[in-house]
Every structure is written in structure tokens, then in C-alpha cells.
Amino acid sequence: MTTTLQVLRTPESRFANLPDYPFQPHHVTVAGGRLRMHYLDERPEHPSGDTVLLLHGNPSWSYLYRHVIPPLVEAGHRCVAVDLIGFGKSDKLADRHAYTYDRHLSWLREAVLDRLDLREVTMVCHDWGGALGLPLLAAHPERFRRVVAANTGLSTGDEDLGPGWPMMAAWLQSSQRTLPFLPSAIVQAMTVTELGPEVLAAYDAPYPDESYVTGVRQFPLLIPISPQDPYTPALRAAWDVLETLELPFLCAFSDQDHVTRGDHTALSGRIPGARGLSHPTITGAGHFLQEDAGAALAAAVDQFIRSTSPATRPS
Numbered sequence: 001m002t003t004t005l006q007v008l009r010t011p012e013s014r015f016a017n018l019p020d021y022p023f024q025p026h027h028v029t030v031a032g033g034r035l036r037m038h039y040l041d042e043r044p045e046h047p048s049g050d051t052v053l054l055l056h057g058n059p060s061w062s063y064l065y066r067h068v069i070p071p072l073v074e075a076g077h078r079c080v081a082v083d084l085i086g087f088g089k090s091d092k093l094a095d096r097h098a099y100t101y102d103r104h105l106s107w108l109r110e111a112v113l114d115r116l117d118l119r120e121v122t123m124v125c126h127d128w129g130g131a132l133g134l135p136l137l138a139a140h141p142e143r144f145r146r147v148v149a150a151n152t153g154l155s156t157g158d159e160d161l162g163p164g165w166p167m168m169a170a171w172l173q174s175s176q177r178t179l180p181f182l183p184s185a186i187v188q189a190m191t192v193t194e195l196g197p198e199v200l201a202a203y204d205a206p207y208p209d210e211s212y213v214t215g216v217r218q219f220p221l222l223i224p225i226s227p228q229d230p231y232t233p234a235l236r237a238a239w240d241v242l243e244t245l246e247l248p249f250l251c252a253f254s255d256q257d258h259v260t261r262g263d264h265t266a267l268s269g270r271i272p273g274a275r276g277l278s279h280p281t282i283t284g285a286g287h288f289l290q291e292d293a294g295a296a297l298a299a300a301v302d303q304f305i306r307s308t309s310p311a312t313r314p315s
Contacts, residue, residue, distance in 0.1 A: 006094035007035065008212055014205045015089060019198045020066045025089060028115035030107045037111045038062070038089035039082040042069050048076030050122045050145065050305050053112060056081070057127020057152070058219040059183035060288065061088025063202050064126070067294030068301075075302045080118065082111060084132070086215020088206050096214035101222050101231045108132050113143060122305055124148045124297075126290065128219055131155070135234070138241035146248040146308055147273075148301050151257045151287050153266050154242070156235040157224030175220040181213050190287035192256055199291075242271050248308040249273035252300045254285035254293070 015021075023040045030037055040062050052072055054065045062081040069079045083090040085107045086099060093099060112118050113136075121144045125133035130152025137144050175181070184200035207213045224232050249271045251264035262281060268274040280300045285292035 005034065005098060008092040008094055009036070010089065010092070010206050010208060010212065014208060018063065018202045018205065019196075021063055021202065023062075023066075023069070028111050030085070030110040030115070031103075035085055035091045035107065037082060037085060037091070037107065039080055039111070039116070040065075040069065042073050042079045044073050044076045044078065046076065047078065049078070049302075050309075051078045051080060051118055051120065052122045052124060052301065052305075053118060053133075054079060054081040055108075055123065055125040055129030055133045056084065056087070057129045057131075059087070059186050059213075059216040060127070060203065061090075061206060063088065064187075064288065064290045065294075068124075068290055068298045071295055071298040072302060075298075077122075077302070077305065080112070080116065082108070083206075084108065084128070084215075086218075092206075092212045092215055094211055094214065096218040099215050099218040099222070102234070104222075105132055105135055109136055109139070112136075113140060119143055120145045122146050122148070122301070124150065124301055125152050126150045127152055127287070131223075134242060135238040137245070138238035141241065141245055141247065144247060146250070146304065148250045148252055148304060149264070149267055150252045150282075150289060150297060151254060151260050153260070154235065154238065155224050156239065157226045157229040157232040158236070159266075172220050175217055180210065181217065183207065183213070183216060187288055187291065190258070191291045192284060192286045193292045195291065239270070245271060245273050247273045248277070248304070250277055250300070250304045251279040252282055252289075252297060253279075254282040254287070254289040256285060256292075257287040257289070259287050 026039050026041050027036050056064050061083045065081045072079050086092050123133050134154045184203040187203050188195050251268045253262050253264045255262050282289050282293045282296050
């Protein structure tokens with residue numbers, strides 16, 4: 001990145017009085033101190049569990065996990081939820097082309113591994129949170145203890161898009177042409193629950209005007225859709241590692257996600273740590289299952305942590 005990179009920071013006043021989001025903000029800097037990344041760090045009064053890293057996707061932010069964090073903290077787990085660069089309370093870039101797959105991955109790695117020094121992590125990844133979190137896992141498996149994947153995947157561009165292509169094409173078109181581009185409209189369209197106006201406003205809060213949504217618009221264009229994609233070799237290399245990992249890997253997909261249609265076999269069928277596990281289906285939930293069934297997802301994560309902790313794991 002050049003020194004002339006234009007960085008945008010959403011005014012804090014945009015986040016005043018967000019419903020069900022009482023969490024204290026925290027920040028680290030990445031990219032040589034040029035970018036500020038926001039994260040939540042909620043800790044139980046009497047820790048008895050693990051560190052849970054919660055990764056959001058597009059076009060959401062850590063607000064998505066507001067109903068997942070409290071029950072996990074109540075269960076004794078520390079919860080760290082980051083806002084990816086370009087999202088939530090983290091800095092945004094005016095030049096959309098400054099957002100690349102490898103930069104997103106580098107910013108995330110620097111934040112959670114270098115700055116926060118998270119270890120023995122339980123990663124919960126959703127949507128693009130998996131597309132970034134899974135390569136991070138492949139590069140640093142020693143820092144993770146287990147994974148819960150929720151309505152996510154890791155495409156290399158080698159896959160046959162099949163019946164999913166029309167939806168992908170429609171999303172690519174709408175993400176580039178819709179004006180104004182309201183993240184809240186995407187979240188509402190992909191949930192079962194009717195969201196209130198104050199919740200919809202919270203999803204739009206990070207973006208005062210069109211100049212702030214460049215990261216949201218650019219993400220769909222970074223999804224590899226052919227073997228000629230420039231990121232395909234690196235993602236194939238990530239899969240080479242993921243296909244050898246034995247760490248516990250749970251898929252908690254929802255029954256009404258029209259992206260995955262509840263099918264997690266692209267992950268559970270390839271990652272050794274997923275074999276033999278009973279992968280729960282979160283019922284009555286769309287793609288953004290944290291909105292529709294946050295408590296159910298939290299319960300699945302907590303149960304998975306307890307069932308795979310050393311004290312409870314079969315000898």
C-alpha cells in the first residue's frame with residue numbers, strides 16, 4: 001500500500017445507541033500502523049472455557065454476533081469478535097482496488113495472531129469469515145484448537161458452480177450496480193426473522209455514504225469462480241493443509257440458507273477433523289443464522305467446546 005492511500009473512519013456518533021450492542025470497543029493497528037481494526041473482547045467474570053474468535057462475513061460486522069456473545073460469556077468463554085477492514089467500526093479504504101484477498105488475510109492474521117496473540121483458539125467463522133479464517137487456520141494450525149463453520153466455505157475456483165451459478169451471478173450484478181447499496185437490505189433478504197428498523201439501521205451505521213462501502217462491493221469480486229483466478233493457487237495450497245487437519249471441525253449450517261441449502265459436505269467431506277461428528281442443523285434460520293437463531297448457535301458452539309475439551313475427550 002502506498003503512503004497516499006485514503007483511509008476513511010466512520011464517525012463514532014454513527015454507532016450511538018445501537019440495540020443490544022453494549023460492548024466496549026477495542027482497537028489494534030495493522031498494515032504498518034496505517035489501519036485501525038476494531039474488535040470486541042468480552043470476558044467472563046470466572047473464566048472456565050476457551051477463547052472464541054468470531055469472524056463475520058459480507059456485508060455484516062461484529063454486530064451480527066451480539067446475541068451469540070452473551071451466552072458464550074455466561075458459559076465461561078472469552079469472546080473476541082473482529083470487524084474486518086472495510087466493515088463495522090474498522091477503517092475503510094476509499095480505493096476499492098486496495099482490497100485484495102491476500103491483504104484481507106494479512107490484516108486478519110496481524111490483528112488476531114500478532115497483535116492480540118490469540119492461542120488455542122476456537123474459531124467460529126461465517127460467510128467470508130470462513131473464506132479468510134480457513135486459510136488462516138491452514139497457515140497457522142498450531143494456534144487453533146477447534147473450528148465451528150457456519151454457512152461458509154472455501155472456494156478455489158475449481159468447483160463446478162452448477163445450480164448455484166444463477167444466484168452467484170445475480171449477487172455479483174447487484175453488488176456492483178445497486179444504488180444506494182444498503183447492507184441492511186442484504187441481511188434482511190437472507191434472514192427468516194423480520195428485522196426492526198433500528199437493527200437495519202445498525203447494519204448500515206458503518207457507511208455514512210457510498211465512499212465507505214467500497215469493501216462491501218469489492219468482496220464479491222474476490223470470490224474465485226474459475227481455475228484462472230489469481231488467488232486459486234494459494235487457496236489450493238490452503239486446502240492441501242486443511243485436508244490433513246485432525247483438529248475438531250464442526251459444521252453448524254442452517255436449514256433455510258439459500259446459499260448453502262444446509263449442505264456442508266464441501267467442508268465436512270474433506271476435512272479429517274469433521275469425520276464422525278454429529279453436525280447440527282440450526283433450524284428456522286437463514287444465511288445470517290446469528291440473527292435468526294443466535295442462542296442456538298451459541299449453544300452448539302459451547303457444547304462442541306465441552307465435548308472436545310481434553311477433560312471430556314474420550315481416552
